[in-house]
Amino acid sequence: MSKQETIQCAVFGASGYSGAELVWLLHNHPEFTLTHAFSSSAREKAEPISALYPQLSGRCEQILQPWHSDLLPQLAQQVRVVFLALPHETSAELAPQLIAAGLVVFDLSGAFRLSDAHQHLQAYGFKQPKLEAAVPYGLAEFTQLRGDEPLIAVPGCYPTAAALALRPISHLLTQYSVPIVNAVSGVTGAGRKAQLHTSCAEVSLQAYGIASHRHQPEMAQSIGREVLFVPHLGNFKRGILATIYAQVQAGISTATIADSLAACYADQPLIRLVDTPPKLAQVVATPYCDIYFKLHEQQLIFSVAIDNLLKGAAAQAVQLANQYFRLPASAGLLNLGAVV
């Protein structure tokens, strides 16, 4: 494919953490060309993304521009695909306009992840816009995109880690097992906007949102059974380490679990089944999800690691776009490092 024939795309929320990672991935992608990067605080004066992220100086000088709805007809002519790395409610408002203009939207927010409108309202505090077609929930390893969907909901960071461990073995759990997901995230999970309680110097490893986080219903929907979720915030920059406990049926062996995971992920290049509990350092700045498990009597324990901004956000979105356009799952995702 010559550069002329690449797929033109745009990023909204490009000044934010997930948006900046998207810009970097798309800037380097062999089959996509990033033509527009929007940021709500971009001034009329053109400013390159390297003004916000100096580590990109000389490597990516993508201009950040402000968005006005007047730009939509022109954008729809120039671009096929749009990635939204925006607050949930902003995505909910913008995505229907982009779809109506004929664009394909990969939404990194939670605006369209929950299929139950009441659950969505409870979790997010605003009504989900009604769309004509059902929105696929894009846990990449478990989603078959046809390539004609107008909107794809990219899963949340914590639910990605939990579901990649639990989905392949869910049928081996006891009927009433309610898996417990304890996960620790770095502060980039809270986004770039400065807030005292997520500032690295203020944070000291702490649980929050116990059994009430909006990702709990998302995990339950993805896994197909109730879960108990306890997120924690750690004073490190990026990465999620999830420890997951679930009860398997009597007689299930280590080999059965290993075989289920191996069969499920045999052709999935971004899942690594590992023999020792993963360290965050081995996934940070990579698009991988590393999964380790141990069976102790009937208790199955997983240790799972992802980079929240990559496999938990930008890299998974690009992986889904790869699938949408029939490209290899890992196209443009390996050997790049990260921005933030």
Ligand SMILES: NC(=O)C1=CN([C@@H]2O[C@H](COP(=O)(O)OP(=O)(O)OC[C@H]3O[C@@H](n4cnc5c(N)ncnc54)[C@H](OP(=O)(O)O)[C@@H]3O)[C@@H](O)[C@H]2O)C=CC1
């Ligand atoms: N951080 C993470 O680990 C993950 C994040 N996500 C989701 O991705 C999305 C982006 O998150 P993240 O990158 O962390 O967030 P950031 O806070 O880092 O960035 C948010 C972006 O949205 C823009 N923005 C904020 N308010 C508005 C508005 N009213 N109108 C238009 N643009 C606006 C900001 O632009 P500006 O600053 O220029 O105004 C910024 O570019 C969220 O929906 C989040 O839930 C999903 C998975 C993981």
Ligand SMILES: CC(=O)N[C@@H](CCC(=O)OP(=O)(O)O)C(=O)O
């Ligand atoms: C550490 C931290 O604050 N993490 C965020 C979750 C990450 C995120 O942005 O949420 P989505 O995946 O739903 O988009 C939180 O708990 O709200």
